[in-house]
Amino acid sequence: MRTRAPTGATEAPETAGLGPHASTGLDVDRVADVGAQAVTAVQAQGPAALEVAHAHGLRERKKQATRGELSRAALRLAMERGLDNVLVEDIAAAADVSPRTFNNYFTTKYEAICALGAERASQIGDTLRRRPAGEGLWQALTAAVVAHYETGQFCDPAAMASLKMMLTSPQLRGEHQRIVTTMREALAAAIAERMAAAGVDSAGVDLGLRAEVLAAAVTATAQVAVRRWFAATPATALRPLLEDALAHLQAALRAPETTVPPTTDGSAT
Amino acid sequence: MRTRAPTGATEAPETAGLGPHASTGLDVDRVADVGAQAVTAVQAQGPAALEVAHAHGLRERKKQATRGELSRAALRLAMERGLDNVLVEDIAAAADVSPRTFNNYFTTKYEAICALGAERASQIGDTLRRRPAGEGLWQALTAAVVAHYETGQFCDPAAMASLKMMLTSPQLRGEHQRIVTTMREALAAAIAERMAAAGVDSAGVDLGLRAEVLAAAVTATAQVAVRRWFAATPATALRPLLEDALAHLQAALRAPETTVPPTTDGSAT
DNA sequence: CGCAAAATTGCGTGGCACGCAACCAGAGGT
DNA sequence: ACCTCTGGTTGCGTGCCACGCAATTTTGCG
Numbered sequence: 001m002r003t004r005a006p007t008g009a010t011e012a013p014e015t016a017g018l019g020p021h022a023s024t025g026l027d028v029d030r031v032a033d034v035g036a037q038a039v040t041a042v043q044a045q046g047p048a049a050l051e052v053a054h055a056h057g058l059r060e061r062k063k064q065a066t067r068g069e070l071s072r073a074a075l076r077l078a079m080e081r082g083l084d085n086v087l088v089e090d091i092a093a094a095a096d097v098s099p100r101t102f103n104n105y106f107t108t109k110y111e112a113i114c115a116l117g118a119e120r121a122s123q124i125g126d127t128l129r130r131r132p133a134g135e136g137l138w139q140a141l142t143a144a145v146v147a148h149y150e151t152g153q154f155c156d157p158a159a160m161a162s163l164k165m166m167l168t169s170p171q172l173r174g175e176h177q178r179i180v181t182t183m184r185e186a187l188a189a190a191i192a193e194r195m196a197a198a199g200v201d202s203a204g205v206d207l208g209l210r211a212e213v214l215a216a217a218v219t220a221t222a223q224v225a226v227r228r229w230f231a232a233t234p235a236t237a238l239r240p241l242l243e244d245a246l247a248h249l250q251a252a253l254r255a256p257e258t259t260v261p262p263t264t265d266g267s268a269t
Numbered sequence: 270m271r272t273r274a275p276t277g278a279t280e281a282p283e284t285a286g287l288g289p290h291a292s293t294g295l296d297v298d299r300v301a302d303v304g305a306q307a308v309t310a311v312q313a314q315g316p317a318a319l320e321v322a323h324a325h326g327l328r329e330r331k332k333q334a335t336r337g338e339l340s341r342a343a344l345r346l347a348m349e350r351g352l353d354n355v356l357v358e359d360i361a362a363a364a365d366v367s368p369r370t371f372n373n374y375f376t377t378k379y380e381a382i383c384a385l386g387a388e389r390a391s392q393i394g395d396t397l398r399r400r401p402a403g404e405g406l407w408q409a410l411t412a413a414v415v416a417h418y419e420t421g422q423f424c425d426p427a428a429m430a431s432l433k434m435m436l437t438s439p440q441l442r443g444e445h446q447r448i449v450t451t452m453r454e455a456l457a458a459a460i461a462e463r464m465a466a467a468g469v470d471s472a473g474v475d476l477g478l479r480a481e482v483l484a485a486a487v488t489a490t491a492q493v494a495v496r497r498w499f500a501a502t503p504a505t506a507l508r509p510l511l512e513d514a515l516a517h518l519q520a521a522l523r524a525p526e527t528t529v530p531p532t533t534d535g536s537a538t
Numbered sequence: 539c540g541c542a543a544a545a546t547t548g549c550g551t552g553g554c555a556c557g558c559a560a561c562c563a564g565a566g567g568t
Numbered sequence: 569a570c571c572t573c574t575g576g577t578t579g580c581g582t583g584c585c586a587c588g589c590a591a592t593t594t595t596g597c598g
Contacts, residue, residue: 174443
């Protein structure tokens with residue numbers, strides 16, 4: 001076989017056959033055990049019923065357990081010996097499964113390494129939803145982004161190295177993009193809800209589009225801050241960089257027409 | 270060998286050995302490069318003229334020729350028979366070189382497929398620079414983005430399929446991210462110039478950061494528009510989507526504090 | 539014209555993604 | 569509790585790929 005798409009061309013079926021590929025959905029039990037704050041958030045929603053509803057019981061649990069085990073082992077090994085010095089064989093061994101089983105869960109080792117990050121990225125929507133209703137959208141957005149990056153492991157050096165790895169390795173770039181996409185979508189959904197709840201008065205505006213655009217802008221800005229943070233020669237705190245960058249985003253579009261050449265006075269429109 | 274990093278661990282040397290890897294100069298992968306500081310460093314060394322003089326030799330021309338040939342062949346074949354039904358062997362054959370030579374120019378076939386797009390992405394800075402000086406920054410930015418996507422082959426169905434491929438295939442995601450990064454950096458540089466030329470009066474603002482943030486926001490917004498365009502069930506024109514999305518970006522940050530719940534008035538600092 | 543630098547090529551190796559077909563373990567019916 | 573059946577695991581095999589190494593050809597320069 002080539003790489004994907006067994007015979008056809010489109011790549012649709014994917015989850016067919018034998019592997020436990022698509023699993024069931026999004027049960028987040030033990031994967032994000034690093035951040036205690038996240039647990040609080042999850043419990044606030046009352047997702048215990050979700051797991052019960054899934055109720056395929058032991059079978060499903062074991063599946064997610066090994067998935068998490070593989071993902072965690074992949075990240076750990078990659079950090080310990082370097083990305084290029086870890087084989088899928090090693091990861092599988094660390095998770096006590098066959099190398100073949102590894103590929104039943106992840107197509108590439110890079111996907112396994114980034115699985116935890118993707119999981120976490122999907123939670124930023126709830127982080128925004130948890131902001132007090134009295135806050136303005138922008139304020140809540142800034143707070144949510146800061147909280148997302150601070151509750152994560154962005155403080156301890158281990159996670160810092162993990163981020164660095166994702167930003168430097170070409171192979172991880174695609175997976176990192178996937179994480180960012182997840183974050184953007186989750187954020188867009190939460191923004192749309194908040195906009196709707198606040199009752200956007202403007203008549204014909206496309207709420208979905210606006211939310212998506214805003215989420216994209218905020219996410220991209222956060223990435224700029226993260227990139228600057230990790231490139232800073234004297235290591236500095238991430239939070240002020242984030243707040244600074246987000247403030248610049250707001251400012252850059254608030255007064256955009258100030259930029260005209262001094263000689264000409266032609267004020268367009 | 271593993272994947273990268275032959276023996277060491279850091280991945281620094283990269284362009285050593287035999288292959289014509291580094292080409293002229295700017296195909297470096299630099300993820301952490303935050304703006305123009307790197308350029309300053311390079312110019313501080315002095316021998317930039319050497320490279321320029323060297324670039325016009327017959328040797329360099331042939332190199333770029335075969336590189337373009339490979340890239341073009343890769344894209345064409347991928348479009349014709351589908352991404353998974355083309356081997357590096359096929360691409361090399363189409364470019365009349367050895368399969369081994371292919372890997373002297375590109376590490377993966379996906380990189381070859383996206384090389385043209387990356388090339389083009391770096392030109393958006395000049396597109397912005399070409400806007401009349403009388404235009405406001407925002408107006409020029411919108412016009413530049415629209416022009417960039419319209420002068421490209423984003424109208425003819427062939428390029429549309431190419432874009433679709435880049436957005437759907439997981440393997441191309443990483444390369445697409447690279448293109449977006451290139452576009453963002455090129456745009457940020459041009460924005461910074463335009464800001465400086467207009468004389469940003471605000472005293473202590475970090476021009477580089479603001480330009481970078483703005484470029485990131487605009488680029489991300491353009492991606493939102495492109496994604497919506499290509500997902501539109503009745504095929505529609507890209508231009509209005511782009512303009513609409515960019516207008517939403519501006520609007521979303523102009524009046525962000527309008528969103529407060531009607532019942533509660535508690536303003537949480 | 540001849541030499542050195544640089545690019546191309548052939549060959550070989552280690553690794554990976556995944557189809558296929560056995561095998562084995564939960565889940566559900568009687 | 570027994571049996572079956574659905575579905576996850578594993579071993580094996582295959583095709584493809586990235587790239588080191590070394591020999592060969594091409595190009596630029598004195």
